[in-house]
Amino acid sequence: MAIIAQDMREVDVVITHRLESGVPLVGQVSRYIISAGGKRLRPALLLLMCGTLGYTGAQRFNLAAVVEFIHTSTLLHDDVVDDSSMRRGNPTANETFGNPASVLVGDFLYSRCFQMMVDAQNMRIMEVLAEATNVIAEGEVMQLMNMHNAALDEAGYLHVIRSKTAKLFEASARVGAILANASPDIEAACADYGQALGTAFQIIDDVLDYTGDVAVMGKNLGDDLREGKTTLPLIAAMQRGTASERELIQSAIETGKLELIDQVVAIVQATGALDVARQAAADEARRAIAAAELLPDNAHRQCLIQLAAQLLERQS
Helix, strand or coil, X not given: CHHHHHHHHHHHHHHHHHCCCCCHHHHHHHHHHHCCCCCCHHHHHHXXXXXXXXXXXXXXXXXXXXXXXXXXXXXHHHHHHHCCCEXXXXXXXXXXXXXXXXHHHHHHHHHHHHHHHHXXXXXHHHXXXXXXXXXXXXXXXXXXXXXXXXXXXXHHHHHHHHHHHHHHHHHHHHHHHHHCCCCHHHHHHHHHHHHHHHHHHHHHHHHHHHHCCHHHHCCCCCHHHHCCCCCHHHHHHHHHCCHHHHHHHHHHHHHCCHHHHHHHHHXXXXXXXXXXXXXXXXXXXXXXXXXXXXXXXXXXXXXXXHHHHHHHHCCC
């Protein structure tokens, strides 16, 4: 996104400065995961909203770094909980430094966010980010409670992903609106855009777990199944498959046996479950575009619309 390239470089300056710590391991682990790449979608979303609504103050760089730190801390904790070994094509931080270091550095990043939020001197922003962080944690616990639960339905699945993934997208977009002193209607449109974009992003992520290229995705295929996550492709496959196909998927979810992955993938593809999931993501992308069209018409808004449309072509 060339339109915010310079802004993102400013955010990187803030990130580098704020990762400094008197404890070497803190900086080492933090830099390891942040330098591993990633799309930086959440800070980009905040910056795009600021651009759309005409806010050019320096606080946008600080708060864009905050949302990236919140996201990074959740990744550190998630990879420990999920026992993941690969992310973005590299060994995870917990694989490299161990679980205790990953958990504690994740805590450091959360607490650093509190310090940075105070810098903004805006109680409304603190309220939005504090609530988002709490909802994300609740979403992670909900996901944990539903591990190996083959009875999870689409409504339950959407509740989990809107909490654990889409909430930070929503908060990032809303913070951009608050910085710009937008009207309540415009702030609501920004939040709707963020929630819809984040939901579509996660649904596509779950589709890629059954269709993606390991080299492109940078993570192991079948990880969701191994972890016992009942995602939309599996829910749709169980709804559309035969009784024996449903039983096999239920068994795979409940046991996490990767030996069943090839059979599960075959069922998911044969039942059209991936098309069902892609259609759900497309519906969310259209909802995001409709929300963006309520914002001022400029180059930044056009970028928001393109971002939602391009999500459906995502391969990693």
